[in-house]
Amino acid sequence: MTDTAPRPAIRSRRRYYATLAGLGVAMVVMFTLVSYSVTLYRMFCEATGSGGYTQRADSTGGEALGREITVAFNTDVAPDLPWRFVPVQRQVKLRLGQETVVFFRAENLSDHDLVGHATFNVTPERVGIYFKKIECFCFTEERLGAHQSVEMPVDFFVDSRMGQDREDTDVHTVTLSYTFFNSKNPDGATDMARFDNRPPDAVAGEKVFATVCAACHGLDAAKEGPPLRTVFGRRAGSAPGYPYSAALKASGLTWNAASLQRWLASPQAAVPGAQMPYHLDDAVRRGDIIAYLKSLAPDAHAEASPATGKPPAKL
Numbered sequence: 121m122t123d124t125a126p127r128p129a130i131r132s133r134r135r136y137y138a139t140l141a142g143l144g145v146a147m148v149v150m151f152t153l154v155s156y157s158v159t160l161y162r163m164f165c166e167a168t169g170s171g172g173y174t175q176r177a178d179s180t181g182g183e184a185l186g187r188e189i190t191v192a193f194n195t196d197v198a199p200d201l202p203w204r205f206v207p208v209q210r211q212v213k214l215r216l217g218q219e220t221v222v223f224f225r226a227e228n229l230s231d232h233d234l235v236g237h238a239t240f241n242v243t244p245e246r247v248g249i250y251f252k253k254i255e256c257f258c259f260t261e262e263r264l265g266a267h268q269s270v271e272m273p274v275d276f277f278v279d280s281r282m283g284q285d286r287e288d289t290d291v292h293t294v295t296l297s298y299t300f301f302n303s304k305n306p307d308g309a310t311d312m313a314r315f316d317n318r319p320p321d322a323v324a325g326e327k328v329f330a331t332v333c334a335a336c337h338g339l340d341a342a343k344e345g346p347p348l349r350t351v352f353g354r355r356a357g358s359a360p361g362y363p364y365s366a367a368l369k370a371s372g373l374t375w376n377a378a379s380l381q382r383w384l385a386s387p388q389a390a391v392p393g394a395q396m397p398y399h400l401d402d403a404v405r406r407g408d409i410i411a412y413l414k415s416l417a418p419d420a421h422a423e424a425s426p427a428t429g430k431p432p433a434k435l
């Protein structure tokens with residue numbers, strides 16, 4: 121008894137220290153996990169698309185188009201960031217696999233430059249994995265000058281694989297939400313002015329045309345509106361066979377950069393009595409569309425003057 125008694129005591133003390141050391145290691149691991157949990161969770165979500173996170177992509181990869189869904193937009197601003205931030209369109213209808221450009225407007229209501237960082241989320245959360253963004257202000261820290269306001273594009277598509285997942289056949293509306301926060305890393309932010317201070321871009325214009333104009337306008341066939349392939353340089357109201365309003369036919373206008381800018385800003389102000397039930401508030405986007413229409417015109421390459429394609433500073 122006397123020679124066996126101390127041994128269990130030593131063994132149990134060793135076990136006690138081993139347990140203590142083990143607990144210590146576990147605590148360090150847990151502490152590290154907790155401190156990095158937000159980052160880790162974010163990395164996990166970005167990699168898998170779970171938790172409503174969306175994916176980043178370079179292009180649609182030319183997928184076949186799937187069924188139609190509605191994408192609705194939601195915006196929010198953290199209380200410590202004096203910005204107004206709204207979606208330009210409440211929602212869009214699109215086919216799965218169809219690249220689409222939508223716009224958000226941000227305005228800095230304060231007297232100094234501020235850098236914001238946008239986070240985003242998709243509901244239902246499980247379809248986040250199919251939501252692919254090609255271009256988004258949420259990829260970078262964004263600086264907005266005092267009282268400056270800009271419209272920012274988001275170029276995205278919803279992967280047509282969403283249509284193949286049996287669980288998702290009941291999903292008809294997907295909501296994309298953005299929240300702008302005061303940036304924690306303002307160094308290296310990009311200026312939002314880049315969205316406005318740039319020459320008209322025909323490639324961007326083609327995308328906007330597909331999103332907002334193509335519902336009513338074909339290039340070669342009349343839809344609700346007249347065909348537009350040869351509209352740049354054409355007399356207003358002159359596409360053969362299209363039933364124009366009397367006002368547009370009698371307007372005497374020829375479509376060039378200036379008249380198209382006025383028309384797209386407000387058809388009824390440009391030609392009282394005209395019947396196009398649509399207008400586009402943003403001059404930069406109008407300039408892009410006009411550059412696109414101009415690039416389609418038969419003599420586009422003959423008169424490629426960047427000065428005439430430029431939208432007027434204010435309309």
Ligand code: HEC
Nearest residue numbers: 332333336344345346356357358364365368394395396398
């Ligand atoms: C909701 C339908 C609708 C949408 C959306 C729409 N348009 Fe139109 N557009 C019309 C109709 C209808 C007319 C004919 C107006 C008339 O006869 O007064 C027209 C006429 C025009 C004309 C005059 C063409 C001519 O031959 O004289 C131009 C240019 C034009 N649209 C450009 C655009 C562009 C660019 C967009 C996208 C930014 C757009 N429209 C969006 C319905 C639409």
